[in-house]
Amino acid sequence: MNAIRNYMDNILKAVTSTAKGMGITLRYWALEPSITVEYPDRLGKGVTAEDLVSERFRGFLGFEPSVCIACLQCQRVCPTDCIKVGTEKRDEVRFITRFDVNQAKCMHCGLCVEECPTEALFFTKRYEGACFDMEGLCFSHVGEPVPAAKRKREDGGQE
Amino acid sequence: MAKYSSKEMVLNMGPHHPSTHGVLRFILQTDGEMMVKATPDVGFLHRGLEKIAEKVPWQSFMPYTDRIDYLASVNCNLGYALAVERLAGVEVPERAEYLRVIAAELGRLGSHFIGFGALLLDLGAVTPFVHALRERETFNDLMEMLTGARLTHNYVRIGGVSHDLPEGFLDKCREFVDHLEHEFIPEFNDLISFNSILINRLANVGVITEETAREFTLVGANLRGAGVPFDLRKDEPYSIYDRFEFDVPVGRGKFGQRGDCYDRYWVRVEEVTESCRIIRQAIDGLPGSGETRTRLPKVFKVPEGEAYVRTESPRGELGFYIISDGGKMPYRLKIRTGSFSSITIIEHISQGVMVADLVAIIGSLDVVAPEIDR
Numbered sequence: 001m002n003a004i005r006n007y008m009d010n011i012l013k014a015v016t017s018t019a020k021g022m023g024i025t026l027r028y029w030a031l032e033p034s035i036t037v038e039y040p041d042r043l044g045k046g047v048t049a050e051d052l053v054s055e056r057f058r059g060f061l062g063f064e065p066s067v068c069i070a071c072l073q074c075q076r077v078c079p080t081d082c083i084k085v086g087t088e089k090r091d092e093v094r095f096i097t098r099f100d101v102n103q104a105k106c107m108h109c110g111l112c113v114e115e116c117p118t119e120a121l122f123f124t125k126r127y128e129g130a131c132f133d134m135e136g137l138c139f140s141h142v143g144e145p146v147p148a149a150k151r152k153r154e155d156g157g158q159e
Numbered sequence: 160m161a162k163y164s165s166k167e168m169v170l171n172m173g174p175h176h177p178s179t180h181g182v183l184r185f186i187l188q189t190d191g192e193m194m195v196k197a198t199p200d201v202g203f204l205h206r207g208l209e210k211i212a213e214k215v216p217w218q219s220f221m222p223y224t225d226r227i228d229y230l231a232s233v234n235c236n237l238g239y240a241l242a243v244e245r246l247a248g249v250e251v252p253e254r255a256e257y258l259r260v261i262a263a264e265l266g267r268l269g270s271h272f273i274g275f276g277a278l279l280l281d282l283g284a285v286t287p288f289v290h291a292l293r294e295r296e297t298f299n300d301l302m303e304m305l306t307g308a309r310l311t312h313n314y315v316r317i318g319g320v321s322h323d324l325p326e327g328f329l330d331k332c333r334e335f336v337d338h339l340e341h342e343f344i345p346e347f348n349d350l351i352s353f354n355s356i357l358i359n360r361l362a363n364v365g366v367i368t369e370e371t372a373r374e375f376t377l378v379g380a381n382l383r384g385a386g387v388p389f390d391l392r393k394d395e396p397y398s399i400y401d402r403f404e405f406d407v408p409v410g411r412g413k414f415g416q417r418g419d420c421y422d423r424y425w426v427r428v429e430e431v432t433e434s435c436r437i438i439r440q441a442i443d444g445l446p447g448s449g450e451t452r453t454r455l456p457k458v459f460k461v462p463e464g465e466a467y468v469r470t471e472s473p474r475g476e477l478g479f480y481i482i483s484d485g486g487k488m489p490y491r492l493k494i495r496t497g498s499f500s501s502i503t504i505i506e507h508i509s510q511g512v513m514v515a516d517l518v519a520i521i522g523s524l525d526v527v528a529p530e531i532d533r
Binding site: 025078110 | 215216218219220221222223225286293296300303304305306307308311313321322325346349350351353354355356457
C-alpha cells in the first residue's frame with residue numbers, strides 16, 4: 001500500500017512542479033512582450049547596426065592624420081602588432097608615410113586609443129567587416145605622406 | 160545464434176559535442192548504458208597564453224587575460240592586474256577599487272547565468288536556459304555601456320580601470336540587481352529549480368565528498384558544493400572585499416547527499432543573490448568623484464622579483480604567478496585556473512554512472528574549455 005502511495009505521490013509532485021513551471025512559460029508566451037531584437041537590416045526605417053551600439057563601443061579603428069604627432073605609442077603598445085606606422089624626415093619636417101591598420105588582426109582591446117595623446121586614433125562604431133579576402137580588412141589611412149602635427153611642449157613625449 | 164561481444168565499447172564524446180562546454184573531448188568506456196570510465200582529453204584550445212606573456216609588454220598582456228575565461232573576463236583582468244600591482248607596488252585609487260568590484264561581481268553574475276543555464280540546457284531544459292540568457296543579455300548591455308565590449312571587456316588596467324562610469328550606469332545597475340534578486344531568482348526557482356524531474360536528474364548524482372574535493376584540489380563553487388566553506392573573498396580578502404558583507408553559500412545536501420550535482424547547482428544560484436548584495440553595497444559605498452587610474456610611466460618596468468596572487472573567479476581560484484627580471488616584459492607567467500582541477504575529477508566520479516548522468520556531472524562542474532588549456 002505504501003509503495004503505491006509513494007508512486008502516486010511522485011507522480012503528483014512531478015505533475016504539479018512541472019505545471020508550475022509551464023505556467024510561467026505560458027505567461028511569457030501569452031502576456032509578456034517579445035524581447036528579441038531583430039538584426040538591424042531587418043528593422044528598416046533607416047536603422048543601421050551602428051545605431052544600436054553604446055557610446056563607448058569599440059568598433060573599427062578610425063584615424064585622423066591632421067592631429068597625429070607620429071609618437072608611435074600606438075604601435076608600441078599594440079599586443080598583436082596590427083598597427084604599422086612609417087615616418088620620414090624631410091627638410092626638418094616629419095612626415096607620416098604610412099599608417100596601416102590590419103583590422104583582421106586587431107582584437108579591439110583599446111590600448112592604442114588610450115595611449116594616443118592627441119585623439120588621432122579613435123574607435124568608430126562600425127563592426128560589420130565581412131569580406132571575401134583578408135586584404136579587404138587592411139586599411140591604409142595615409143595615402144600621400146602628410147606632415148606630422150606639432151607636439152605640444154608640455155606634453156613631454158619622447159622625440 | 161550470433162555471438163555478441165562482451166567487451167566494453169569505447170565511444171568518443173566530442174570534440175564538437177554541443178553538450179560539452181566548448182571544444183572538449185571525452186573518451187568513454189561504456190558497458191551498455193553504464194559508464195566504466197570517462198577520460199577527458201584536453202588541449203584543443205591551447206593558445207600558449209603563458210608564452211605570449213613573455214613576448215608582450217606588461218600592459219599589453221591585459222587583453223589576453225580576457226581570453227582565459229571568456230565568460231567572466233573582468234575577473235581574469237583583475238587577477239592579473241593585482242599580481243602586477245603587488246610586484247610593482249602600484250597604488251590603486253579608491254574609486255577604481257569600487258569600480259573593479261562592481262565589474263567583477265557583474266562578471267560573476269554573467270558567468271553563473273551561463274553556468275547553470277548551460278547545465279539545464281544539457282539536461283534538455285531549453286526554456287530556463289533562454290531565461291538565463293535574457294539576463295545575460297542585460298549584463299552584456301551594461302558591460303557594453305561601461306567598457307565598450309560585450310564579451311572581452313578588458314576593463315581593468317594596471318593601476319586602475321580603463322573608463323569612469325558612463326551616465327546612468329549606476330541606476331541601471333541597481334535596477335538590474337533588484338530585478339535579479341526579487342524577480343528573476345524566485346521565478347527561476349519556480350520554473351525549474353524545484354521541478355521534481357530536475358531534482359531527480361541532479362540529486363545523488365556525481366557525489367563529491369569533502370575529502371575527494373580536497374584531494375583533487377577543487378576550488379570555487381565546486382568545493383563549496385562539497386561542503387567546504389572556502390571563498391577567497393572571505394578567507395583571504397583581496398582588493399576591498401573585506402569591506403562588504405556577504406555569506407558564503409555551502410552545499411548542504413538540499414535534496415540528496417551533500418556534494419551532489421544539485422548542491423553545486425544550488426550554490427551557484429545562491430551566489431547570484433550574494434553577488435547582488437555585494438554590488439548594492441559597492442554602489443552605496445562608491446566615492447562620489449576621484450581618480451580612476453594611476454598614470455604609469457611610458458615605459459613601464461616591474462622590479463625584479465616574483466609574486467603569486469590568487470583571486471576568486473566564478474570558476475574558483477584564479478592564480479597568477481609572475482616572475483620579473485626587471486624588464487619591460489614578464490620573465491615567466493603561470494596561470495592557475497579552476498576549470499583544470501574540475502576536469503581532473505571527472506574521470507574519478509564518472510565511474511559507474513549512466514551515460515546521461517555524465518552530461519549532468521560535466522555541466523554541474525561548470526567547466527569552461529579555454530580556461531583548461533589557456
